[in-house]
Amino acid sequence: MFDAMKQVLPAHRAHPRQFEDFKLVYPVLSRRSGGISIGLNMNPDRKCSFNCIYCQVDRSSMPVNAWFDLAVAENELRAMLDMVESGALGKLSQFREVPEELLQLKDVALSGDGEPTLLPGFAEAVEMVARVKPTGVKLLLITDAAGLDRAEVKRGLATMDAHDGEIWAKLDAGTEEYFKLIDRTSMPFARILKNLAECAKVHPIVIQSMFMKVYGHGPSAEEIGAYSDRLLEILAANGSIKQVQIGTVARAPMATINGRPAWHSVTALSDAELDAIRDCVRHRTCLPTESYYGGHGPENRG
């Protein structure tokens, strides 16, 4: 029996957001989902509220005429669902070596080259996916949490609740200073924390966190302690956290730091370093916490 948690296949490492002739929809063999995840690129314009130092989206040139067309997305999603259901996906070269049990569709993920909740008409896009996806297949939102307080987004989340929805929200720091270093946004850390806490009160969330070495140094023990405290604060405010996923950089970042490519200064933690963080967070919070190693981070597709 294939152990989906332990083994990493070449197809697990590949997360291209451009698939054949599709513009907005792409398939991913997802280790976290334990099967196929169909991604929707809600931000072909690459807009994001963050500018993470580990981001793998190339923003050195901005795309021309790149917008999210709901009708195109629906047609492509229907075509991709047909490919998975008919077995045509498994016959493609990149999936040919994948065991059959991992070619089952597990979720449709709202993700992309930026922050999905920035899409005008976010709620409408959620409604489309809820209508088209098979019942029982999860509807995931992979988000940086910056927009979770917007009315439009809350409408979309309510639709998700009625259609096997799950929110995977980013938290990369425990202190404002480290948050600014890693996620590089003008948004106050307090607003992100408030959004996470408010959201987790209504919808149980999965926290996704990326830790790495910056100029050779990983996060300090104090930072991981502060990060654990932020998780505990969400719980203390009656929030519900289903799981904490801790990962490190899996591929060379495309971001720039002081005009230089980020891969000069941003590198992966070792498996042992990641496990030490996981154990510390587990111990401090008693939350189910998993580590995802350098060969494959959590489903952070940004």
Ligand code: SF4
């Ligand atoms: S990693 Fe995700 S949240 Fe961060 S800048 Fe890239 S797309 Fe935005």
